[in-house]
Amino acid sequence: MSENISSRSRLALTASWTAAARSQESAREDRLFDDPWASALAGADGAEWLEQSSPEGVASVVLRTRFFDDYLLRIAREDGVRQVVIVAAGLDTRAFRLDWPAGMQVFELDQAAVLERKQTILDEAGAESTCERRVIATDLVGEWEAALNAAGIASDQPAIWLLEGCLSCLSPEDLRALLVRVMKASFPGSYLAFDVINSATLTSLLTRPLVEMQARAGAPWSGTMDDPKSLLKRHGWRAELTQIGSPGADHGRWPYPVPADDAEAPHLWLVTARRPYRVGEGAHDQAQPSQPGPGASPSFLPRRQRE
Numbered sequence: 409m410s411e412n413i414s415s416r417s418r419l420a421l422t423a424s425w426t427a428a429a430r431s432q433e434s435a436r437e438d439r440l441f442d443d444p445w446a447s448a449l450a451g452a453d454g455a456e457w458l459e460q461s462s463p464e465g466v467a468s469v470v471l472r473t474r475f476f477d478d479y480l481l482r483i484a485r486e487d488g489v490r491q492v493v494i495v496a497a498g499l500d501t502r503a504f505r506l507d508w509p510a511g512m513q514v515f516e517l518d519q520a521a522v523l524e525r526k527q528t529i530l531d532e533a534g535a536e537s538t539c540e541r542r543v544i545a546t547d548l549v550g551e552w553e554a555a556l557n558a559a560g561i562a563s564d565q566p567a568i569w570l571l572e573g574c575l576s577c578l579s580p581e582d583l584r585a586l587l588v589r590v591m592k593a594s595f596p597g598s599y600l601a602f603d604v605i606n607s608a609t610l611t612s613l614l615t616r617p618l619v620e621m622q623a624r625a626g627a628p629w630s631g632t633m634d635d636p637k638s639l640l641k642r643h644g645w646r647a648e649l650t651q652i653g654s655p656g657a658d659h660g661r662w663p664y665p666v667p668a669d670d671a672e673a674p675h676l677w678l679v680t681a682r683r684p685y686r687v688g689e690g691a692h693d694q695a696q697p698s699q700p701g702p703g704a705s706p707s708f709l710p711r712r713q714r715e
């Protein structure tokens with residue numbers, strides 16, 4: 409039990425790290441997004457992490473943040489979905505910083521301690537949400553659906569689910585269990601987005617700095633998926649994979665080769681998926697950004713050779 413509690417507070421720390429990466433990005437002139445609250449939310453823990461973090465550690469957070477910003481807004485605007493569920497929201501401020509369409513509801517789930525600290529800082533800063541925001545303090549390794557229903561989600565309407573930065577820190581069993589629960593809680597027509605690593609990422613020389621950084625910081629990666637598309641397909645979802653550093657998730661910021669679609673290679677995947685309204689539904693299943701898939705990048709070539 410006490411081990412569980414200390415592992416939860418270590419995971420809570422990871423939310424300060426992502427806030428710190430967003431704070432650094434927000435200070436750039438060529439920023440990919442602006443999170444004016446990120447610095448206060450990151451606090452001393454986040455600043456300390458930033459000092460010891462590697463450039464690729466920060467870049468991967470920044471690129472996935474922008475990728476999911478674009479994805480959420482595009483689906484909301486183009487498909488009219490008016491519910492977003494941010495699972496393991498941590499210190500995410502999308503409910504405040506994104507220009508949501510009218511009528512948007514954003515539900516945030518995380519540990520009570522994380523959500524309470526976030527609320528205090530946002531209140532002190534006078535932050536105003538750009539949507540109807542509801543927070544749900546819960547343990548995600550357990551039953552959270554009733555609390556989400558009680559918070560007012562329309563379970564008979566599609567939603568966009570986002571699980572960002574959380575799956576890799578879960579055990580493989582907890583990762584799968586959480587994803588399956590999310591899929592079961594989703595009404596047909598719902599969308600799902602998450603980032604995940606494959607198992608080769610844990611052992612590859614290419615990704616060793618990232619893996620070691622996570623371990624040093626106290627939140628080692630362990631949750632992996634080698635074939636996200638197949639798992640989602642088994643549950644009736646259609647998925648697309650984008651890799652960090654490939655078009656739509658690069659913005660000239662990723663200095664490393666983008667691995668080919670090869671199980672032996674490390675992959676930092678951004679997964680987007682849709683549950684069709686009915687089996688066999690076609691063209692409208694996955695409203696993806698107009699971009700080539702991961703396989704479109706020549707593999708294992710340094711950027712200068714790719715360009």
Ligand code: SAM
Pocket residue numbers: 419420422423426427495496497498499500517518519522546547548549571572573574
């Ligand atoms: N999605 C946010 C982001 O990208 O900034 C936060 C990511 S942070 C790396 C991981 C988050 O998962 C933390 O806020 C942590 O509290 C949350 N988390 C991990 N395990 C959890 C659990 N069992 N129950 C509730 N929250 C959990």
